[in-house]
Amino acid sequence: MSTRAAIEVRGVTYAFGxxxxxxxxxxxxxxxxxxxxxxxxxxxxxxxxxxxxxAIRPQAGEVRWFGQAATSEPATRRLVxxxxxxxxxxxxxxxxxxxxxxxxxxxVPRPAGAAERWLHNVGLWEQANQLPSRLSRGMRQRAxxxxxxxxxxxxxxxxxxxxxxxxxxxxxxxxxxxxxxxQGRTICFVAHDRETVAQLAQRVLELHSGRVREVExxxxxxxxxxxxxxx
Amino acid sequence: xxxxxxxxxxxxxxxxxxxxxVEKLWWIVHKDLVSECRARRVWPAMLLLGAVxxxxxxxxxxxxPGEKPRLVxxxxxxxxxxxxMLALDRSFVSEREExxxxxxxxxxxxxxxxxxxxxxxxxxxxxxxQAVLVPLFAALSDVPLLAHPAAMLSVSLLGNLGISSLGTLxxxxxxxxxxxxxxxxxxxxxxAIPVVLAATEATSLAVAGDFGSAWWRWIQLLxxxxxxxxxxxxxxxxxxxxx
Numbered sequence: 001m002s003t004r005a006a007i008e009v010r011g012v013t014y015a016f017g018x019x020x021x022x023x024x025x026x027x028x029x030x031x032x033x034x035x036x037x038x039x040x041x042x043x044x045x046x047x048x049x050x051x052x053x054x055a056i057r058p059q060a061g062e063v064r065w066f067g068q069a070a071t072s073e074p075a076t077r078r079l080v081x082x083x084x085x086x087x088x089x090x091x092x093x094x095x096x097x098x099x100x101x102x103x104x105x106x107x108v109p110r111p112a113g114a115a116e117r118w119l120h121n122v123g124l125w126e127q128a129n130q131l132p133s134r135l136s137r138g139m140r141q142r143a144x145x146x147x148x149x150x151x152x153x154x155x156x157x158x159x160x161x162x163x164x165x166x167x168x169x170x171x172x173x174x175x176x177x178x179x180x181x182x183q184g185r186t187i188c189f190v191a192h193d194r195e196t197v198a199q200l201a202q203r204v205l206e207l208h209s210g211r212v213r214e215v216e217x218x219x220x221x222x223x224x225x226x227x228x229x230x231x
Numbered sequence: 232x233x234x235x236x237x238x239x240x241x242x243x244x245x246x247x248x249x250x251x252x253v254e255k256l257w258w259i260v261h262k263d264l265v266s267e268c269r270a271r272r273v274w275p276a277m278l279l280l281g282a283v284x285x286x287x288x289x290x291x292x293x294x295x296p297g298e299k300p301r302l303v304x305x306x307x308x309x310x311x312x313x314x315x316m317l318a319l320d321r322s323f324v325s326e327r328e329e330x331x332x333x334x335x336x337x338x339x340x341x342x343x344x345x346x347x348x349x350x351x352x353x354x355x356x357x358x359x360x361q362a363v364l365v366p367l368f369a370a371l372s373d374v375p376l377l378a379h380p381a382a383m384l385s386v387s388l389l390g391n392l393g394i395s396s397l398g399t400l401x402x403x404x405x406x407x408x409x410x411x412x413x414x415x416x417x418x419x420x421x422x423a424i425p426v427v428l429a430a431t432e433a434t435s436l437a438v439a440g441d442f443g444s445a446w447w448r449w450i451q452l453l454x455x456x457x458x459x460x461x462x463x464x465x466x467x468x469x470x471x472x473x474x
Contacts (some may be wrong), residue, residue, distance in 0.1 A: 055333040057473060074339030088334040092266035104258045105338035147334075 004066070006031040006155050006186035007052060011061035014047050021047045022058070023210035029203075031066070031154075034177075034187040036197040038215075039207035045190045046085045048207060049159045052188060053082040065155060078106060081153035083161050087144040089132040095119065095143050096128040099150060106151035118146035123172075137164040145173065149180075156180060158189040162196055174199055252344050259340075259348035264355070266325075273321045274356065281314035281364050289371035303374040304434035308427050310364055311357060312394060313416065318356035319398030320415040322349050323406035332406075336472070346399060346468040350461070353395040353402075361387050374438055382437040382446075389453035390430035396460035397423055404471045422460075429453045 007029040014022040021044040029035050039045050050056045052063055054070040054077070063070040065079050089098045096115055103111030119125045122142040124135075132140050141164045148156065156177075162170050177200055181187055191197050197204060204216035267274055288306040292299060326332045335345060365383065369376040377383060398419050405414040433449035436442070 050333065053337050055337050074341065077337065077339040080337065082334070082337050084330070084333065086330045088330040090262065090266060090331055091329055092269040093262065097262075097265075101258060101262055102334075102338070105255060105335075105340055107339065 004031045005029065005064075006033070006066060007188065008064040008067070009052070009061070010064070012048075012051055012058040012063065013060040014044075014051060014056070014058050020210050022051070024061070025207075025210070025212045026061075027205060027212055027214070029186055029188055031186055032181070032184040033203060034181045034201050035189070035203045035205060036201035037188065037190045037205050037207060037212075038192065038197065043207040044210055045207055046159055048212075049082075049157050049188070049190060050084075053080060053084075053157050055082070055084070078151055079154045081148035081151065081156050083141075083144050083148045083156075083158040085159040087132070087137075087140040089140060089143060089147075091131065091133055094129045094131055095124055095135070098132070098143065099147055102147045103150045108151050114150055115146075118150055122146045138166055138169055141165060142169065145176075153185070155186045155188070158187070160190050160192070162191060162193060170196070252341065255340050256344050256348045256351070259335075259345060260351050260355075263322075263348070263352045267352075272325065273318050274359065277314045277317040277356065277360055278363055280317060281310050281360050282367060284310040284314060285364060285367045285371060289368075292372045292374075299372065300374050300438040301431070301435040303368055303372045303376070304438065305431045307364060307368045307376070307434065308390065308430045310368075311361055311390070312420075312423065312427055314360055314364075315353075315357045315394060316398065316416040316419065318360075319353055319395065319402045319419070320405065320413060322353055322399060323403050327406050342469040342472065343465050346403075346464050349403075350395055350399045350464065353399050354391050357391040357395055358387070361391065376434070376438060379437050379440060379442075382442065383434070385450065386430055386433045386437060386453070389450065389457050390426060390433075392457040393426035393430075393453060393460055394419070394423055396457060396464050397426070400460070400464040400468060400471060403468065407472060426453065426456050429456065 005028040009025055009027050012022055012025045013020070025048065037045050037048065047056070051058050052070075054063065057071060065076060068076045070076070070080075089095070090101070093101065096112075096119060099115035099118060100111045103114045108114045116125075116128070119128050122145060124139060124142055124146070127135055127139060132143065135143070141161065145158075145161060148158070158177075161173060165173060174196065177187055177189075181200070187200070189200070201216075202218045203214065205212050206215045285306070288310070292303055292306070323332070326335065336342075365376050365387070368374070398415060401418040401422075402415045405418060408414065429449045429452040433446060433453060436446040436449065
């Protein structure tokens with residue numbers, strides 16, 4: 001694992017109106033690390049991931065990917081693949097067209113071919129020409145995962161990627177993310193399932209009252225004691 | 232460094248290529264047009280509203296015989312504006328409703344490319360609307376709107392560009408406002424008045440075959456307004472789309 005920070009979060013603050021969701025959040029994720037983010041419903045996990053993906057701009061603070069501002073030029077944006085809480089697929093485009101469009105936006109060569117390859121990888125080849133509305137939630141989730149990985153991003157951000165997958169799907173995704181982690185890529189994911197977190201995450205961050213704290217780290221030397229309510 | 236590996240290094244290996252901005256713009260336009268052709272959410276309603284407005288207004292077209300070309304030109308541009316607002320209002324709303332807007336923002340695409348792609352789709356929508364409305368108004372009023380097709384085309388293009396550029400920018404703003412649906416017309420109308428007026432005057436002069444200095448002044452005003460609004464959209468779009 002590299003000692004270089006893949007993601008740096010510095011003093012990020014975000015509020016919906018008067019309701020503060022993230023309060024001066026700061027942490028760093030090293031290149032090649034796999035980090036889980038946990039927290040109660042409404043703790044701000046999705047907002048934090050949206051900030052990390054630069055889908056929204058924090059009202060204060062900044063996010064940097066490999067030392068570069070997350071909102072900077074297109075080449076930097078290619079570093080990140082994002083699986084949002086919702087699948088964000090265009091309802092009037094087929095699954096194949098959705099993936100091809102994303103590949104084109106991310107400058108992937110031979111976009112249609114790349115889309116086909118990933119449709120095979122995620123087991124959606126037979127559904128390639130169907131509209132997302134014809135697919136189950138789990139299948140749409142697989143399509144969203146494929147879309148995030150089309151351009152081989154260095155950083156993968158996933159918001160509850162296991163939530164709508166069946167047992168087989170969860171095993172498949174765990175295997176895939178494990179391989180990606182072993183390739184030295186950085187993974188940051190939101191998950192509630194303790195078993196999933198234990199299998200995949202090297203570090204666990206918890207969001208509480210808009211602030212983040214580390215509750216577990218297997219790669220930081222002496223792991224901090226687990227607070228009673230988390231344990 | 233990973234970012235080098237991901238761009239220059241990867242490009243060397245043939246893993247990534249640098250798509251030109253124009254290509255990306257085209258694929259966003261293509262995606263929007265394909266989606267609209269399949270869903271038929273906006274264009275049929277827009278064309279129907281334009282035709283209904285034309286039919287209703289045609290009853291008043293003979294009220295002032297001497298002013299008929301001017302009246303018909305005014306009605307034509309009002310119908311274009313209000314029916315066109317349906318398309319302008321929806322150009323960002325549907326993307327936001329499906330949640331795809333955030334994904335689009337995370338792609339390596341400059342915001343100005345998204346603006347120009349949406350603008351292009353809206354210009355096509357208004358052009359389609361006018362392709363129906365101009366012959367319809369001409370048939371209902373006996374005013375020879377197509378007597379000078381090149382002049383009519385110029386006025387239509389500049390007028391459409393002025394309304395679309397403003398509508399695209401403010402449509403993005405309205406789509407970002409909670410409960411902001413259908414606000415676009417209210418936001419666009421005050422700023423679009425010079426465009427609608429200039430287009431009306433230029434159309435009525437073109438119908439009369441009067442291509443003197445007055446016609447050119449109106450065309451210049453249309454061109455300046457379109458240029459200003461396009462520039463404003465290009466510069467301000469990134470700020471307007473912030474939540």
